[in-house]
Amino acid sequence: MSDLKTPLLDELEKGAWPSFVKDLKTMADKKPMVKDLLRQLEKSYTDKRGYWKHGGLVGVMGYGGGVIGRYSALPDEFPGVSHFHTVRVNQPSGWFYTADALNELLDIWDEHGSGLLNMHGSTGDLVFLGTVTDELEPTFRALTAKDWDLGGSGSDLRTPSCCVGPARCQNACYDTLALTYDLTHKYQDELHRPMFNYKFKIKMSGCPNDCTAAIARSDLGIIGIWKDDIQVDQAAFAEYVDSGMDIQGAVVDKCPTKCISVEGKEIKIDNSDCVKCMHCINTLPKALKVGKERGAAIVLGAKAPIVEGALFGSVMVPFMKMDDFEELHDLIERIWEFWDEHGKNRERIGECVERVGLANFIEGIGLEPIPQMIKEPRDNPYIFYEEYYEEE
Amino acid sequence: MSTTTERRTDIGPPHYEQFLHPIIKKNYGQWKYHEILKPGVLAHTAESGDVIYTVRAASPRLISTNFARKLTALASKYADGYLRFTSRNNVEFLLANKDNIDPLINELSEFTLVGGTGKSISNIVHTQGWVHCHSSATDASGLVKVVMDELSDYFTSMKLPHKVRLAVACCLNMCGAVHASDIAILGVHRTPPRIDHESLPNLCEIPTTVASCPNNAIRPTSIEGRATVKVDEDKCMYCGNCYTVCPAMPIADALNDGVSIWVGGKISNARTEPMFTKLAVHYLPNNPPRWPEATEAVKNIVEVYAKNAKPYERVGEWIHRIGWPKFFDLTGIEFTKYHLDDFRHAGTTYKRSLQNRY
Numbered sequence A: 001m002s003d004l005k006t007p008l009l010d011e012l013e014k015g016a017w018p019s020f021v022k023d024l025k026t027m028a029d030k031k032p033m034v035k036d037l038l039r040q041l042e043k044s045y046t047d048k049r050g051y052w053k054h055g056g057l058v059g060v061m062g063y064g065g066g067v068i069g070r071y072s073a074l075p076d077e078f079p080g081v082s083h084f085h086t087v088r089v090n091q092p093s094g095w096f097y098t099a100d101a102l103n104e105l106l107d108i109w110d111e112h113g114s115g116l117l118n119m120h121g122s123t124g125d126l127v128f129l130g131t132v133t134d135e136l137e138p139t140f141r142a143l144t145a146k147d148w149d150l151g152g153s154g155s156d157l158r159t160p161s162c163c164v165g166p167a168r169c170q171n172a173c174y175d176t177l178a179l180t181y182d183l184t185h186k187y188q189d190e191l192h193r194p195m196f197n198y199k200f201k202i203k204m205s206g207c208p209n210d211c212t213a214a215i216a217r218s219d220l221g222i223i224g225i226w227k228d229d230i231q232v233d234q235a236a237f238a239e240y241v242d243s244g245m246d247i248q249g250a251v252v253d254k255c256p257t258k259c260i261s262v263e264g265k266e267i268k269i270d271n272s273d274c275v276k277c278m279h280c281i282n283t284l285p286k287a288l289k290v291g292k293e294r295g296a297a298i299v300l301g302a303k304a305p306i307v308e309g310a311l312f313g314s315v316m317v318p319f320m321k322m323d324d325f326e327e328l329h330d331l332i333e334r335i336w337e338f339w340d341e342h343g344k345n346r347e348r349i350g351e352c353v354e355r356v357g358l359a360n361f362i363e364g365i366g367l368e369p370i371p372q373m374i375k376e377p378r379d380n381p382y383i384f385y386e387e388y389y390e391e392e
Numbered sequence B: 001m002s003t004t005t006e007r008r009t010d011i012g013p014p015h016y017e018q019f020l021h022p023i024i025k026k027n028y029g030q031w032k033y034h035e036i037l038k039p040g041v042l043a044h045t046a047e048s049g050d051v052i053y054t055v056r057a058a059s060p061r062l063i064s065t066n067f068a069r070k071l072t073a074l075a076s077k078y079a080d081g082y083l084r085f086t087s088r089n090n091v092e093f094l095l096a097n098k099d100n101i102d103p104l105i106n107e108l109s110e111f112t113l114v115g116g117t118g119k120s121i122s123n124i125v126h127t128q129g130w131v132h133c134h135s136s137a138t139d140a141s142g143l144v145k146v147v148m149d150e151l152s153d154y155f156t157s158m159k160l161p162h163k164v165r166l167a168v169a170c171c172l173n174m175c176g177a178v179h180a181s182d183i184a185i186l187g188v189h190r191t192p193p194r195i196d197h198e199s200l201p202n203l204c205e206i207p208t209t210v211a212s213c214p215n216n217a218i219r220p221t222s223i224e225g226r227a228t229v230k231v232d233e234d235k236c237m238y239c240g241n242c243y244t245v246c247p248a249m250p251i252a253d254a255l256n257d258g259v260s261i262w263v264g265g266k267i268s269n270a271r272t273e274p275m276f277t278k279l280a281v282h283y284l285p286n287n288p289p290r291w292p293e294a295t296e297a298v299k300n301i302v303e304v305y306a307k308n309a310k311p312y313e314r315v316g317e318w319i320h321r322i323g324w325p326k327f328f329d330l331t332g333i334e335f336t337k338y339h340l341d342d343f344r345h346a347g348t349t350y351k352r353s354l355q356n357r358y
Helices: A007-013 A020-028 A032-047 A099-112 A133-145 A176-186 A188-192 A234-242 A247-252 A279-283 A326-342 A349-356 A358-365 B022-026 B065-078 B098-108 B141-155 B206-211 B241-245 B292-308 B315-322 B324-331
Strands: A052-054 A070-072 A086-089 A096-098 A116-118 A126-129 A202-205 A220-226 A260-263 A266-269 A294-300 A314-320 B031-038 B041-046 B051-057 B062-064 B082-085 B091-095 B166-169 B183-188 B218-223 B226-231 B258-263 B278-285
Touching: A007 A020, A007 A032, A007 B141, A020 A032, A020 B062, A020 B065, A020 B141, A086 A133, A096 A099, A099 A133, A099 B065, A099 B082, A116 B065, A176 A188, A176 A202, A176 A220, A176 A326, A220 A326, A234 A266, A247 A260, A247 A279, A294 A326, A294 A349, A314 A326, A326 A349, A326 A358, A349 A358, B022 B051, B051 B098, B062 B065, B065 B082, B065 B091, B065 B098, B091 B098, B141 B166, B141 B292, B183 B292, B206 B218, B206 B226, B206 B241, B258 B292, B258 B315, B278 B292, B278 B324, B292 B315, B292 B324, B315 B324
Parallel strands: A202 A220, B166 B183
Antiparallel strands: A052 A070, A086 A126, A096 B082, A116 A126, A116 B062, A220 A294, A260 A266, A294 A314, B031 B041, B041 B051, B051 B091, B082 B091, B183 B258, B218 B226, B258 B278
């Protein structure tokens, strides 16, 4: 690689953490695209700025999303990356793969693209990074021949994603993998053909630990929760006590509602006061377990700051049974209908709810106001009364 | 029977069940508890008594097919061909046989690190940066590399008061969602877009460009008879939204772009409610290839937290207990006028009590 001079990037080959530079260089001889990517990146490191142009309408036939157009701003200098489009591949629920299936994906990308990828992108898709316009349709055909499809991009439903759930976690309060599969397949049209005001992300977490960050990163979060008592194995608890663990400091004092006490080697939980925060269950996994009456809380409206400021999701439904997903489908469709009618261009659902007001929004989607939806009631007296008495 | 030339659309992803290890399939939804055997190694025990072992290793997220093939080869050799990825871009191998754990770790150690479990610093969630993004104010993969080089000891051990979640986003769009991380690095532009009046009329649709600005800072105008736009620079918050819709308004500025450091966010509901990250350091220079200022700032916060927080306190919970004045005091970070919010609902961040430590 005598013609690949990257003295600044070479500094990133040092150190204990796996080096993407070292890795990318293994592709540079095989792929002129990777060589020019490294050369352009070296220029960015020298000049302290990026050299990519945004967008351009590229994609596969019949889809409005799934491919992000990307072009070098310096195509004469770096012809290998004059086109460097991204293909978003819809990931399987829980990011589980077999080596064989993943190898097939890698074969496709070695043949049709740069051989560089993200495992995974921020929304959860497997991201193929860098190909030319003429390879998009062949890539898509190769993917679908092996039963893979594209994810979302632009103003559409983005690929729903989920935590490891019941596949390998004792805390899962519903089947996050099944729901992700269900929603992804049910809403293929919304995923592949942008027709929303802006993007719409759905994330599934199995419990309030929220490993997919649904409360912060998804327009619609479905987060597992239970209603009844925490399940206790007193014998296993006694073993924690016998081990010399500081139960008082590590568990009792950390309970946000102080509903835990210890008598001898027995743990007592006032479940009527428990807010399902998960701390005691996380800390004593052998002794404590989520309850048996399980479902999910539905939170709406999270997003990063652009443009009106960051939002966390807020509770729409504090508990919904997840034995089947019909009630959820119905709610999602009512939310989309309201957003379609009242939302503005490039306005996320969370911003839309704040603009129209929560009361108007829930009335629009057919939910009753309940105190679980709020942190506290309003502190200002400017109430828009809709009903009042009139003289007869 | 379908032919290979048939064009298939809207088939969705393959069913996940075919990718589940037989032990996982058998004990699906029937897990009893899990233990961390050592950093990077989990054992999940099912009600049936079956155990599945997980070995977790770091990935740079931006990888080549060569790197990925190393992972699939190791999965075939040690994990019956089963692997998965986590929401923080780690790779996990699912092992039926406990005896395969150490040989797998040995082979992984040749090219990556094993860890990221329990009270550790796990992999950094991050964005594309200069490798692939048009609006980035900094690189992401490079920042992750240099920060994790510095903190790798916390990835391979479990000695912190609690887990620390790091994130890097290369501009305010925050594809990396740094708004709810224990510590985050955010790329920032600090100057308004420059307008290429020559090419703007050909490249951009003016009403869309005007509408793209969240602060109504962009107005249509004409210069020498050519339709273009002007920017009210006092109103610009450097978000780069206009550049996304109009390539004739570049916002990258090598002299002024850099990074800011944010602290105290969390996602989980454990103990305390989810929290947003707050500004710690408003600006540090882009200093590739190893960003010594940013790396040092993050390391300093981690070390002050490690020394002062109580067990089970996340960074935000620790700061909440000691108060912000003490956070700035202990970390030595300078408090500036930029720490005072002046955007929407800024007043909610003002101190409206006398509960301060003297």
